[in-house]
Amino acid sequence: MENYDVAVVGAGVTGAAVTRRLSAYRLSVVLLERECDVSFGVSKANSGIIHAGFHHSPSTLKARLEVRGNLMYDALQSELHFPFRRCGIIVAAFSVEEMKIVERLYAQGIENGAIGIELCSRARMISLEPKLNPDVVGGLHAPSGGIVEPYRFVFSLVESALKNGAALKTEFEVVEAKHEKGSFYRIRSRSGEEVTARWVVNAAGLHADEVSRIFGAEEYRIVPRKGEEFLMERNAMCYTNKVVFPVPSPNSKGMLVIPTVEGTTMVGPTAVEVEDKEDLRTTEENFEKVFYSARRLIPAVSERDIITSFAGLRPTLEGDDFYIDLSKETPRFVQAAGIQSPGLTAAPAVAEYIKDLLKKGGLELIEKPGYDPEIPEVKRLRELSMFEVDELIGKDPDYGEIVCRCESVSEAEIKAAIRRGHTTLDGIKFYTRAGMGRCQGGFCTYKTLKILARETGKPWSEVTRRGGGSYITRKQIGDFAVHSIGSASESAGKTASKKQRGTAQ
Amino acid sequence: MTERIVDAVVVGGGSAGLAAAAEIARRGYQVAVVERELSLGGILNQCIHNGFGLHYFKEELTGPEYAQRFIELTREEDGIEFHLDTAVLEAEENADHKIVYAISKHHGVTKFICNAIVLAMGCRERNRGNIGIPGTRPSGIFTAGLAQRLVNIDGYIPGREVVIVGSGDIGLIMARRMSWIGAKVHAVVEIQPYPSGLTRNIAQCLNDFDIPLYLSHVVSEIHGKDRVEAVSITPIEDHHPDPAKTFRIPCDTLLLSVGLVPDNEVANKLGVEINPETNGAYVDARLMTNRPGVFVCGNVLHVHDLVDFVTEESTRCGGFVSDYLAGGGRDEAQYRVSPGANVKYVLPNFYAPGRENIFYLRPMIVKNRAELLVTLDGEQIMKKRFPHVQPSEMMSFRLGPANLRGVRPELANVVEVSVG
Numbered sequence: 005m006e007n008y009d010v011a012v013v014g015a016g017v018t019g020a021a022v023t024r025r026l027s028a029y030r031l032s033v034v035l036l037e038r039e040c041d042v043s044f045g046v047s048k049a050n051s052g053i054i055h056a057g058f059h060h061s062p063s064t065l066k067a068r069l070e071v072r073g074n075l076m077y078d079a080l081q082s083e084l085h086f087p088f089r090r091c092g093i094i095v096a097a098f099s100v101e102e103m104k105i106v107e108r109l110y111a112q113g114i115e116n117g118a119i120g121i122e123l124c125s126r127a128r129m130i131s132l133e134p135k136l137n138p139d140v141v142g143g144l145h146a147p148s149g150g151i152v153e154p155y156r157f158v159f160s161l162v163e164s165a166l167k168n169g170a171a172l173k174t175e176f177e178v179v180e181a182k183h184e185k186g187s188f189y190r191i192r193s194r195s196g197e198e199v200t201a202r203w204v205v206n207a208a209g210l211h212a213d214e215v216s217r218i219f220g221a222e223e224y225r226i227v228p229r230k231g232e233e234f235l236m237e238r239n240a241m242c243y244t245n246k247v248v249f250p251v252p253s254p255n256s257k258g259m260l261v262i263p264t265v266e267g268t269t270m271v272g273p274t275a276v277e278v279e280d281k282e283d284l285r286t287t288e289e290n291f292e293k294v295f296y297s298a299r300r301l302i303p304a305v306s307e308r309d310i311i312t313s314f315a316g317l318r319p320t321l322e323g324d325d326f327y328i329d330l331s332k333e334t335p336r337f338v339q340a341a342g343i344q345s346p347g348l349t350a351a352p353a354v355a356e357y358i359k360d361l362l363k364k365g366g367l368e369l370i371e372k373p374g375y376d377p378e379i380p381e382v383k384r385l386r387e388l389s390m391f392e393v394d395e396l397i398g399k400d401p402d403y404g405e406i407v408c409r410c411e412s413v414s415e416a417e418i419k420a421a422i423r424r425g426h427t428t429l430d431g432i433k434f435y436t437r438a439g440m441g442r443c444q445g446g447f448c449t450y451k452t453l454k455i456l457a458r459e460t461g462k463p464w465s466e467v468t469r470r471g472g473g474s475y476i477t478r479k480q481i482g483d484f485a486v487h488s489i490g491s492a493s494e495s496a497g498k499t500a501s502k503k504q505r506g507t508a509q
Numbered sequence: 510m511t512e513r514i515v516d517a518v519v520v521g522g523g524s525a526g527l528a529a530a531a532e533i534a535r536r537g538y539q540v541a542v543v544e545r546e547l548s549l550g551g552i553l554n555q556c557i558h559n560g561f562g563l564h565y566f567k568e569e570l571t572g573p574e575y576a577q578r579f580i581e582l583t584r585e586e587d588g589i590e591f592h593l594d595t596a597v598l599e600a601e602e603n604a605d606h607k608i609v610y611a612i613s614k615h616h617g618v619t620k621f622i623c624n625a626i627v628l629a630m631g632c633r634e635r636n637r638g639n640i641g642i643p644g645t646r647p648s649g650i651f652t653a654g655l656a657q658r659l660v661n662i663d664g665y666i667p668g669r670e671v672v673i674v675g676s677g678d679i680g681l682i683m684a685r686r687m688s689w690i691g692a693k694v695h696a697v698v699e700i701q702p703y704p705s706g707l708t709r710n711i712a713q714c715l716n717d718f719d720i721p722l723y724l725s726h727v728v729s730e731i732h733g734k735d736r737v738e739a740v741s742i743t744p745i746e747d748h749h750p751d752p753a754k755t756f757r758i759p760c761d762t763l764l765l766s767v768g769l770v771p772d773n774e775v776a777n778k779l780g781v782e783i784n785p786e787t788n789g790a791y792v793d794a795r796l797m798t799n800r801p802g803v804f805v806c807g808n809v810l811h812v813h814d815l816v817d818f819v820t821e822e823s824t825r826c827g828g829f830v831s832d833y834l835a836g837g838g839r840d841e842a843q844y845r846v847s848p849g850a851n852v853k854y855v856l857p858n859f860y861a862p863g864r865e866n867i868f869y870l871r872p873m874i875v876k877n878r879a880e881l882l883v884t885l886d887g888e889q890i891m892k893k894r895f896p897h898v899q900p901s902e903m904m905s906f907r908l909g910p911a912n913l914r915g916v917r918p919e920l921a922n923v924v925e926v927s928v929g
Contacts (some may be wrong), residue, residue, distance in 0.1 A: 235638070239777055282734060287643045308785070312638030314646065390599060390610045394510045394618035404614035406545060406596040409774070443772075444636040446652045450659055464665060473735035474648035477665040484669065484691025 523551020
């Protein structure tokens with residue numbers, strides 16, 4: 005059995021940031037994730053906004069950590085090379101009443117310490133964002149706001165943590181935990197694997213309430229709040245300079261228009277409370293809602309440009325603030341629950357905050373001499389000049405083999421993803437963008453399958469989209485008995501099982 | 510970085526690129542064909558069914574056989590060089606020449622310097638996001654072309670219990686193909702009240718295999734967490750889905766055959782103006798785009814239903830490119846062609862009154878004993894009868910100097926094409 009000083013439950017952005025932060029100390033840390041890859045829960049499907057610190061009341065922990073987290077992104081980017089841009093955020097008001105709410109947001113932002121925040125006239129709004137609906141009456145500009153590719157951020161954090169000695173266990177769904185005498189927890193996964201840890205950080209997102217219960221800590225309830233988003237192709241006319249927000253409602257920041265770092269545009273999200281923590285269905289009605297709202301902000305938003313839609317779930321907690329604290333029910337257990345928006349923005353500050361809580365709780369933190377905050381940068385074909393590409397192919401010919409034509413992803417990048425443990429189609433997609441463009445994998449899926457099978461030594465039948473039963477293709481030609489005409493099933497392929505023959509007759 | 514100086518670069522070595530390149534070389538020019546795959550022929554290579562070439566060769570060929578005919582044709586010409594496994598990344602125009610950058614594993618970046626570019630990249634398939642099918646996002650949803658590739662080239666079966674969305678030709682062909690390899694195709698679901706594929710494919714691919722075709726139905730929801738488990742199907746009555754009549758078909762695989770879209774990435778890099786109706790470029794009477802010296806043909810111009818027409822159009826395009834390289838055709842008078850009643854589009858978007866012009870158009874209606882009506886500034890100049898028209902079958906006609914005697918330099922000379 006493996007014994008650790010700290011187990012972090014949940015490899016979303018919170019868990020990943022905490023694990024990386026702790027990897028700077030002389031501690032053995034393990035990151036436990038129920039899915040087959042990191043960032044496959046809440047952190048995969050969200051708007052990717054780095055918020056600017058004006059949406060939340062100064063009395064909340066959220067507001068403090070949001071402003072602090074925002075400021076930490078530049079340094080993190082230079083160490084971890086994830087796509088991030090401080091493009092600025094605007095909030096557009098379309099009536100005098102809405103403008104009053106904007107003024108309140110401004111006052112709140114000033115109090116929170118949001119940098120550079122300003123109130124804007126109609127003319128200033130339009131000069132900041134020329135694609136804005138000309139009916140705008142004014143608004144707010146927060147230049148410190150930005151956009152990030154959330155899964156890439158998590159991948160980088162985890163890569164950095166692993167480089168500094170942390171361990172990662174995927175497909176480790178915590179189902180049981182016992183507090184043992186020697187003052188450690190014995191933690192068991194669904195598949196029966198066990199680890200022990202002296203300290204536990206609960207960053208289990210949607211499942212934080214279940215994990216809390218398993219450890220005998222506080223009782224609370226996480227309610228999933230679903231958000232549907234639509235992704236528009238990179239040539240779409242609606243690509244804006246700024247992230248464009250409407251004036252918020254009491255329980256949501258509203259549906260926005262987001263120019264992603266990678267050049268696509270995202271519109272959404274909706275905000276609907278659901279029962280099921282796995283309910284990621286998209287619906288027809290929400291499509292209409294999102295587009296109505298997005299067009300009110302940016303009239304150039306067109307459904308012609310949609311390449312895909314998806315849904316994500318926010319782990320909401322009563323009271324709507326982050327719940328980050330040492331447990332009062334069980335020792336050496338830190339709760340990090342209810343981390344929904346602005347959880348991504350706050351993540352680096354949340355990690356810092358949790359590190360301090362652990363210290364306060366008695367965990368000894370001694371800096372590790374060999375800690376290296378940097379990870380190597382993987383060159384991306386689409387970001388290079390022709391001269392750079394030519395030179396790179398000379399060093400690594402795999403850069404000359406295009407796998408995904410829509411997003412210009414080379415075989416070298418696919419291999420880099422696989423070498424970092426992203427061995428599902430979705431994992432590779434989120435690491436490289438292969439399959440994320442206009443054709444949504446129509447052209448590149450078979451190429452990625454081939455490379456995956458070759459590099460991992462697995463047969464095609466074991467490659468999945470995102471673990472579990474999400475197989476792509478299990479059978480080869482000849483495996484099925486052919487239906488219908490008389491004796492056709494007799495001459496079917498040699499590997500057809502008896503059972504299949506039975507059903508064919 | 511390697512430099513190659515040629516007269517023309519053809520982007521894409523499928524049916525369109527090969528035909529254009531063969532013609533350009535036959536006319537004595539040096540042409541480079543840049544193909545991203547390891548072999549020529551494009552999508553024809555995975556179309557192992559027959560039915561190709563009935564118009565052009567008066568024979569029934571398979572896709573690879575049809576491609577082979579053209580590969581052999583290009584071999585007869587000295588002026589063609591092929592760059593396989595090579596992908597075009599960038600293209601730009603300079604004052605007196607054009608540059609195409611392509612990359613390959615073995616040669617790094619190749620910089621082609623040329624006077625003309627032919628865009629022949631073909632099309633891509635519309636996917637789930639484009640048609641917005643609600644529901645979960647499990648594995649097991651394939652575009653029909655991807656499924657065709659997996660089955661016919663790689664030898665893998667996407668799934669066993671299949672529902673197909675859309676009655677486009679690839680979907681119909683795949684319904685038959687999946688049946689042949691032992692899968693059960695439970696339904697082909699088409700939103701329109703008529704099939705969107707060729708009539709012969711409905712007969713040969715569905716009727717012969719007892720596969721039900723649900724016209725005026727939609728897949729209203731996809732079910733399943735990891736892998737597709739079922740789909741909900743809802744009939745459309747009086748132009749609206751009737752949720753009360755929704756039924757469910759259990760299946761593990763959903764194939765989408767919901768249309769093709771010209772894949773214009775390289776065209777966008779060159780600033781080529783795109784027609785939102787076809788998603789292909791606007792072209793003049795010589796199949797040239799708004800960028801002088803940049804020509805387009807085949808499915809990247811508009812989606813054809815028969816490869817024979819791609820060949821015809823692309824050979825003609827190769828001729829125009831050759832004229833351009835010879836310095837000809839630049840001052841030819843051209844006038845606008847516009848779609849009239851019941852016509853989705855007509856191509857090319859211009860005509861030249863002094864010579865023969867070939868047009869392709871797509872009707873918007875289904876009708877027996879239909880008429881094609883062509884007017885010049887409102888005056889009828891041609892009437893042509895068709896026994897049957899439908900949107901899935903492209904129509905064609907020609908206009909020559911005899912039809913265009915009424916063209917006067919001082920008039921607008923708009924040709925309008927209608928179907929009724």
